[in-house]
Amino acid sequence: MSPVGRPRAFDMEVVLEAAMLLFWEQGYEATSLAQLREATGLSSASLYGAFGSKEGLFEKAVEHYIAGPGSVTDVVADEAMSPREAVARLLHGSIDMQTDTSHPRGCLVALSGTVRAPGGGEAAARKVVAARRAADRTRIRACVVRGIVSGELHEDTDMDGVTSMIHGFLLGISTQVRDGTSARDLHAAADAVLANWDAQGR
Amino acid sequence: MSPVGRPRAFDMEVVLEAAMLLFWEQGYEATSLAQLREATGLSSASLYGAFGSKEGLFEKAVEHYIAGPGSVTDVVADEAMSPREAVARLLHGSIDMQTDTSHPRGCLVALSGTVRAPGGGEAAARKVVAARRAADRTRIRACVVRGIVSGELHEDTDMDGVTSMIHGFLLGISTQVRDGTSARDLHAAADAVLANWDAQGR
DNA sequence: TCAATATCGGATCGTTCAATCCGAAACTTG
């Protein structure tokens, strides 16, 4: 099963990590191919040979992000813990990750592709992150439903309303972090959201 | 006081309105001068003569937005109403405005300048919207403080935490709206946030 | 009526963009 032809001289993981960090810091549009070439050490030919286009590279970089730092949101789908604890870990974990100074602040998925350029060049890039946001939302909603079934939340709870509250706050974390809001304040805010969860149960 | 020289042939308000709509829809970077020229009907010379640069135009367009649709957040500073009602109007009013289909969805201030390009070309543009976000946050915090003083909120309430919760949700509305979340779900979410406000009072 | 001033439309500037082309190099397969 060895591939025919000259083998790649670069490590795919290393390249994706570098591209991810660049897109994370600057967004899709503001990141130029020249910067990507410098950060990855690859030539245009290698980049296009491996990923096809700037969008293709972005897509792979987002997948790399989701499998890495972005995986913190996966806890919300873990049915081994109570819905409330799942949401708690989702929020506090996201805050910890997004305020970690060892990489760009905020969330690549939350910050990218929120505006649509009709020209379309960015359309596919938007699609990738929007799909992940939709997936997060779906999983949060499932968690809320679990909370109702388990009795943690009152049966009259507005499922989509609570989902939108949690997801909205989650999405808002990124902008706050970029603007300099401290991790302490955000953790306290997450606790306030969770207090709301408890209030809905009464 | 009449200005010397050939008078402007365009209506400043009309031009700013057109530019605002374009920046609102597409963001700062994705909006090109060619698009701005077409939307405003002005030549490059007129645009640069009046605003100095693309950034200068963006700055004026943001001010136009803040004085127009963006003014919905001003209610939170109105001390004539109770802090709870002020927050309620802030959230519900923002949702109404951002889901209004007579103009681009979401909030220009919340969606712009969340990523920083080191090249600096966008730096000043970022500054304008970031300043407005900071102002909103400050006013929300003042409202929370008023709530504590008035007794609506418990005196042990974590001011910055509640502020971050409200502001975070407010910022998250834009992305949700762009992704297609309904006004109904967002209003229900706002009610959930307000239920939290009540819970903090006990 | 004439100099000074500011804006106009339109052409154009140099730069940067994403993307492609090309010949050399490195590997597998027969």
Place this chain on the structure above:
DNA sequence: CAAGTTTCGGATTGAACGATCCGATATTGA
């Protein structure tokens, strides 16, 4: 070893970018 295949570095492409220049035009103040 030779044929086939893929990737490599580096030069280069046409298009689009923001910004500027220019001659013409319209106004004010003397």
